[in-house]
Amino acid sequence: MKVNKLYQGDCLPFLESLPDESVDALITDPPYASGGLHIGARQNNTTSKYVQSNSQRGFYDFAGDHRDQRSHLRWSILWLSECWRILKPGAPICLFSDWRQLPTTTDALQAAGFSWRGIAVWDKTEGTRPVMGRFRAQCEYIVWGSKGNMPLDRGVGVLPGVIRQVVKSADKHHITGKPTELMRQINRICVPSGIILDPFAGSGSTLVAAAMDGYGWIGCELSEHYHQVATNRLNGVGE
């Protein structure tokens, strides 16, 4: 397996090509398929589903966000089952989700064979769009678990259950891009110097953060545009 490499294409054949028990952590932000309650609305492009503020404008659309609830669950179990094979025993898994897809995400994680261990919170701060008379939609979630037993003596310290991290426009490279600093904190669940897998790399935030902190990394991205964005960012690490 070639480490520190970003592939372009569908994640399923990419994952099928990776050897058994070769990766130390799965940390990924898959398409949520949560924008739009009905089939017609879900087929809309991602910019019309997710753009709510100026900081989100001007980005390319991405694919894979159109499935209805049942097919999203089945597809999630497909790629997560491949990840289960690829991860080493005891390896952690972290999946981003929003509130709508939390139940589906925890079901998929367990159906693929992983042990569900909890939910960490990404607090996006008060910079998110306010709506009168409602709770601010200020958080996304990191559903996490492991491939079987997860020993306590892995050389990893105590990690925060809530990570407060604002989205800065200079650090946003994808319509649903995650802050690099957030990913650096989440990646710390991996054993030091271990290999981190992200099959939905987007603009490469997980992998850039991994490269900055001395982890090995391997990933995949379907969109040619975002694959190029991520490649440019990865080439710039350490400059």
Ligand SMILES: C[S@@+](CC[C@H](N)C(=O)[O-])C[C@H]1O[C@@H](n2cnc3c(N)ncnc32)[C@H](O)[C@@H]1O
């Ligand atoms: C939520 S975004 C990831 C954003 C990333 N965390 C970042 O910070 O830039 C999900 C990504 O998965 C990609 N994707 C969708 N379906 C895919 C598939 N079948 N295989 C690989 N990538 C896919 C999309 O193109 C999109 O860029």
